[in-house]
Amino acid sequence: MAKYIDTHVHFYDEWFGQDYRDEIGRSLSAGVEIMVQPDVDSSERDRMFAISEEYPGTLYTMLGLYPGSVNEDWEKEIEALDDWWDKGPVAIGEIGLDYHYGKETAELQKLAFACQLRMAASRDLPVNIHLREATEDFFKVLDSCPALPPRGCLHAFSGTAETFRRLQKYGEWYVGIGGVLTFKNSRLPEAVAAIPIERILLETDSPYLAPVPFRGQRNSSANIPVIAEALARIKGIDIEQVAEVTTANATKFFNL
Numbered sequence: 001m002a003k004y005i006d007t008h009v010h011f012y013d014e015w016f017g018q019d020y021r022d023e024i025g026r027s028l029s030a031g032v033e034i035m036v037q038p039d040v041d042s043s044e045r046d047r048m049f050a051i052s053e054e055y056p057g058t059l060y061t062m063l064g065l066y067p068g069s070v071n072e073d074w075e076k077e078i079e080a081l082d083d084w085w086d087k088g089p090v091a092i093g094e095i096g097l098d099y100h101y102g103k104e105t106a107e108l109q110k111l112a113f114a115c116q117l118r119m120a121a122s123r124d125l126p127v128n129i130h131l132r133e134a135t136e137d138f139f140k141v142l143d144s145c146p147a148l149p150p151r152g153c154l155h156a157f158s159g160t161a162e163t164f165r166r167l168q169k170y171g172e173w174y175v176g177i178g179g180v181l182t183f184k185n186s187r188l189p190e191a192v193a194a195i196p197i198e199r200i201l202l203e204t205d206s207p208y209l210a211p212v213p214f215r216g217q218r219n220s221s222a223n224i225p226v227i228a229e230a231l232a233r234i235k236g237i238d239i240e241q242v243a244e245v246t247t248a249n250a251t252k253f254f255n256l
């Protein structure tokens with residue numbers, strides 16, 4: 001059976017409640033052998049690490065402050081990360097910029113983002129990026145960084161092939177591709193067709209963004225093969241090959 005890695009899943013989200021164990025079981029049965037949980041902020045961190053620790057070698061964790069959680073207390077939130085480094089996070093994430101709900105915190109978001117990019121560079125950790133309606137500022141922050149992380153991934157990628165090409169001068173960058181690839185009227189297939197599969201990571205962003213035919217329902221890592229199937233069709237290769245390449249990509253990205 002094909003083996004997969006889900007590079008972005010929030011099993012600690014309240015939408016899962018105690019069902020996360022069932023969903024992890026279903027995901028393992030579907031061939032998803034490794035699942036990586038991105039961090040959001042200090043409010044759910046205990047639960048995130050507790051769930052990961054139930055599944056050593058299966059669940060891995062990232063550490064970081066999500067742009068939607070940035071406010072005047074951002075420096076305190078960054079300091080709070082210090083209590084968790086010895087848990088062995090495999091990346092800093094999800095971090096970045098999100099102006100979808102307005103730009104009131106834009107300046108603080110940029111400061112928190114730049115600070116965490118420096119942290120990733122000094123700790124030699126990859127970054128998992130949440131970017132929404134802030135592409136130009138994202139590149140400006142990267143330009144302002146004296147040192148960049150070894151690898152980066154634009155999670156829930158929604159940009160164009162041109163955005164991906166622009167990224168290449170900043171080091172080894174990947175895109176995280178999930179359920180949106182299966183949405184009707186999505187422009188993502190066009191971009192994905194032009195991005196080499198060696199730079200694609202599969203992800204669900206569960207419990208959100210369930211692929212068709214489960215759109216709107218609670219998503220789970222068990223749906224990774226649905227996304228792999230869509231990617232196989234776009235690339236004109238078989239699903240086993242998608243599994244093999246994207247699993248190798250994720251293993252290298254997170255240094256698993």
Ligand SMILES: [Zn+2]
Pocket residue numbers: 008010038094205
């Ligand atoms: Zn997420």
